[in-house]
Amino acid sequence: MANELNFRYYKPKEEFKFDITDMENFVYDMSRCIKCKGCTWVEHTYMPGAKFMTRCPSATKYEFDAYGAYGKMRIGHAMAEGKLEWNEKALEVMYACTLCGACDVGCKRNLDLEIGLSLESLRVKAVQDGVGPMRAHKKVAEKINKTHNCFGSPHEKRTDWLPEGITPVEKADVLYFVGCTASYINKEIARSTVKIFKSAGTDFMLMPDEWCCGNTVFSVGLYDEAKSLAQRNVDEMRKTGAKTLITSCAEGYRMWKVDYPKLLNISTAELGFEVLHLVEYADAMVKSGALELKKPVNTRMTYHDACSLTRLSEPWTPYEGKRGWMGCVEPRLQRRRGQHGVYAQPRDILNAIPGVNLVEMPRMKENAFCCGAGRGTQAAFPDFAAWAAQHRLEEVKEIGAETLVSTCPWCKNNFAGAVKAGGDDVQVLDISEVICVSIEG
Numbered sequence: 156m157a158n159e160l161n162f163r164y165y166k167p168k169e170e171f172k173f174d175i176t177d178m179e180n181f182v183y184d185m186s187r188c189i190k191c192k193g194c195t196w197v198e199h200t201y202m203p204g205a206k207f208m209t210r211c212p213s214a215t216k217y218e219f220d221a222y223g224a225y226g227k228m229r230i231g232h233a234m235a236e237g238k239l240e241w242n243e244k245a246l247e248v249m250y251a252c253t254l255c256g257a258c259d260v261g262c263k264r265n266l267d268l269e270i271g272l273s274l275e276s277l278r279v280k281a282v283q284d285g286v287g288p289m290r291a292h293k294k295v296a297e298k299i300n301k302t303h304n305c306f307g308s309p310h311e312k313r314t315d316w317l318p319e320g321i322t323p324v325e326k327a328d329v330l331y332f333v334g335c336t337a338s339y340i341n342k343e344i345a346r347s348t349v350k351i352f353k354s355a356g357t358d359f360m361l362m363p364d365e366w367c368c369g370n371t372v373f374s375v376g377l378y379d380e381a382k383s384l385a386q387r388n389v390d391e392m393r394k395t396g397a398k399t400l401i402t403s404c405a406e407g408y409r410m411w412k413v414d415y416p417k418l419l420n421i422s423t424a425e426l427g428f429e430v431l432h433l434v435e436y437a438d439a440m441v442k443s444g445a446l447e448l449k450k451p452v453n454t455r456m457t458y459h460d461a462c463s464l465t466r467l468s469e470p471w472t473p474y475e476g477k478r479g480w481m482g483c484v485e486p487r488l489q490r491r492r493g494q495h496g497v498y499a500q501p502r503d504i505l506n507a508i509p510g511v512n513l514v515e516m517p518r519m520k521e522n523a524f525c526c527g528a529g530r531g532t533q534a535a536f537p538d539f540a541a542w543a544a545q546h547r548l549e550e551v552k553e554i555g556a557e558t559l560v561s562t563c564p565w566c567k568n569n570f571a572g573a574v575k576a577g578g579d580d581v582q583v584l585d586i587s588e589v590i591c592v593s594i595e596g
């Protein structure tokens with residue numbers, strides 16, 4: 156019996172695929188976690204000091220092994236072996252996690268384990284087992300169902316953000332997918348984005364009837380709801396004939412580029428249109444000369460890498476194959492290790508703005524510390540989300556930055572809340588606003 160258990164995941168040529176609806180696909184990954192905690196610490200070769208040395212918001216906040224990816228892997232493995240059932244604490248541990256992907260890239264420095272997909276599959280399992288998601292997540296799902304946005308705001312007011320003097324065209328190669336947050340809460344980001352289009356001479360269209368991207372429902376394991384939104388949104392996008400979809404929200408960007416293909420079992424390339432974040436588009440416009448960054452923005456500024464624009468944004472390719480001896484897979488598998496996220500473009504834009512003194516935080520690029528807001532965290536664990544933003548803000552203050560810039564409304568709001576709570580003298584801006592200040596000069 157002991158041998159059967161020990162060797163269960165060593166069976167040669169075991170078939171598996173990247174399908175998060177069946178946790179069995181990732182039990183091997185869970186079982187091979189060696190508890191080295193590379194998913195929690197930023198390795199010393201990247202880390203100039205001892206002060207900001209953790210990468211996992213969950214393990215850092217809760218200071219208990221269960222909350223790190225290594226703990227969650229053990230919980231999942233124990234469940235797969237029938238040694239543990241869901242209880243209130245296990246559910247809390249699984250959801251008090253920003254699904255930020257820092258553990259996944261940390262683990263893949265040394266091992267080829269799919270920690271991020273394991274975490275997603277465990278949330279899907281929680282829903283399949285009738286215990287997940289958290290009550291707050293269910294409320295968000297109800298709002299999306301009723302109003303097509305995650306705030307429960309009136310659907311007919313979705314385009315109220317449009318500024319005077321800028322009108323989308325009926326048909327264009329570029330479609331701006333605004334997202335719920337910029338449509339209803341951070342209208343300044345949507346307005347800045349279309350001003351950038353106007354300044355660069357780019358005609359843009361909107362979705363004839365834009366709905367939520369489904370980030371929260373996907374992230375909390377409501378797979379069927381997320382899949383139906385993915386199918387609906389991709390169908391609507393294809394019907395428009397637009398060639399490029401641009402978002403100003405990092406979470407929406409990840410949904411369109413990575414998680415819609417994952418949900419629909421296609422590759423990113425098979426979507427049939429290009430998905431860009433505003434910074435990729437604006438960087439190209441600046442470099443081609445179509446967008447001029449003229450007016451100085453005199454500030455010591457730092458840039459926060461949003462998880463969903465960076466380590467979580469590498470293109471998706473479905474995988475189906477066999478796992479053999481020592482976990483070797485065939486056919487060969489191209490791992491997503493987070494190094495090819497969108498890192499250079501926002502930095503190039505900010506460095507091209509006269510007066511900007513861009514300084515980096517110790518934890519940057521794929522090692523950046525999550526703001527704490529995304530993927531359902533703020534809805535169910537507002538205190539944890541606020542703590543993560545305050546923790547990151549300490550890093551901002553440590554390097555003496557006056558301005559903190561990101562590329563996601565979720566980051567902006569969470570950081571703005573932390574600044575307000577702490578009475579700090581740090582200006583929090585979205586990169587679209589910074590670009591607008593410079594082009595409008």
Ligand code: SF4
Pocket residue numbers: 187188189190191192193194195224225228258261262263266268270
């Ligand atoms: S880095 Fe990977 S192997 Fe190491 S403890 Fe974390 S999940 Fe386990």
Ligand code: SF4
Pocket residue numbers: 194210211212213214222223224251252253254255256257258259274525
């Ligand atoms: S996804 Fe982020 S918060 Fe969750 S375990 Fe991994 S590093 Fe920690």
